[in-house]
Amino acid sequence: MTAIGIYGSSGRMGRAIAEQIAVAGATFAGGVDAGGDPSALAGVADVLVDFSTPSALDAHLAISRAAGTPLVIGTTGLTQAQHAAIDAAAADIAVLQTGNTSLGVTLLARLVRETAAKLGTDWDIEIVESHHRHKVDAPSGTAILLGEAAAAGRGTTLSELRVDGRAGLTGARTEGTIGMASLRGGSVIGDHNVVFASEGERIELAHLAQDRSIFAKGAVRAALWIASQPPGRYRMGDVLGL
Ligand SMILES: NC(=O)C1=CN([C@@H]2O[C@H](COP(=O)(O)OP(=O)(O)OC[C@H]3O[C@@H](n4cnc5c(N)ncnc54)[C@H](OP(=O)(O)O)[C@@H]3O)[C@@H](O)[C@H]2O)C=CC1
Ligand SMILES: O=C(O)C1=N[C@H](C(=O)O)C[C@H](O)C1
Numbered sequence: 001m002t003a004i005g006i007y008g009s010s011g012r013m014g015r016a017i018a019e020q021i022a023v024a025g026a027t028f029a030g031g032v033d034a035g036g037d038p039s040a041l042a043g044v045a046d047v048l049v050d051f052s053t054p055s056a057l058d059a060h061l062a063i064s065r066a067a068g069t070p071l072v073i074g075t076t077g078l079t080q081a082q083h084a085a086i087d088a089a090a091a092d093i094a095v096l097q098t099g100n101t102s103l104g105v106t107l108l109a110r111l112v113r114e115t116a117a118k119l120g121t122d123w124d125i126e127i128v129e130s131h132h133r134h135k136v137d138a139p140s141g142t143a144i145l146l147g148e149a150a151a152a153g154r155g156t157t158l159s160e161l162r163v164d165g166r167a168g169l170t171g172a173r174t175e176g177t178i179g180m181a182s183l184r185g186g187s188v189i190g191d192h193n194v195v196f197a198s199e200g201e202r203i204e205l206a207h208l209a210q211d212r213s214i215f216a217k218g219a220v221r222a223a224l225w226i227a228s229q230p231p232g233r234y235r236m237g238d239v240l241g242l
Helices: 012-024 038-044 054-067 080-089 103-118 141-153 213-226 236-240
Strands: 003-007 027-032 047-050 071-073 094-097 124-131 162-164 178-184 190-198 201-209 232-234
Touching: 003 012, 003 038, 003 213, 012 027, 012 213, 027 038, 038 054, 047 054, 047 213, 054 071, 054 080, 071 213, 080 094, 094 213, 094 236, 103 141, 103 190, 103 201, 103 213, 103 236, 124 141, 141 178, 141 190, 213 236
Parallel strands: 003 027, 003 047, 047 071, 071 094, 094 232, 124 178, 162 178
Antiparallel strands: 124 190, 190 201
């Protein structure tokens, strides 16, 4: 049985993942939270999942790499330098990083990419996300993932097109840009709406998460899959065959 260790095990996601490890019939290798010893876990787990905080990721990545233990990274709010460190670690271990482990969002990203590829830049793309009041990063990792999918559909990168949270005298919208807006409040698990707006018509592709278990199921599925993969950087699409 595959033993899965959790960085961030006492958090909202960590607890949901521990439940799904049991449902999947896998073994819970243990968990670490703030102040714990992340090295000890790498020695006893076959695979690690990180749903903690960006400031802890560098250490978790280095420890996984040194131990040769595959790692699933669900933590969001990562920097470009951290993405580069993930690319480097992927030379030695299997790493899967994603802003959203759910089947629904993985499929939505595919639909967004295809839609953006078919529509011209006269179709404005805006991404609106809503989350609970405790969320500390914005825009969400999922909004970024969906923005990357839209940009890829248009043959470019999100960093070329991204416009965050407009305010004040912004001027008219620049054609081809991808706008991002974030709402925070209450207990919203995670809603994402990708709007394609043209003159006289609008397409909206949305995903509404109603329970954290969808992310936890995906994280466990990814962990069980990546445990037997060779070194490399993987995506949820690889796990789900999408
Ligand atoms: N990819 C996906 O599908 C999803 C990703 N997420 C992301 O997962 C992350 C966690 O979300 P959520 O569970 O809601 O957040 P929580 O705040 O509920 O949990 C975070 C956990 O990380 C722990 N932690 C803090 N510092 C460290 C550290 N240095 N080492 C180890 N653990 C640490 C916290 O411990 P303590 O309480 O002791 O501080 C806490 O248990 C966020 O980045 C979120 O955006 C969330 C849902 C889905
Ligand atoms: O913090 C959360 O809760 C969530 N975070 C992820 C994100 O940033 O997209 C995934 C999900 O939307 C819930």
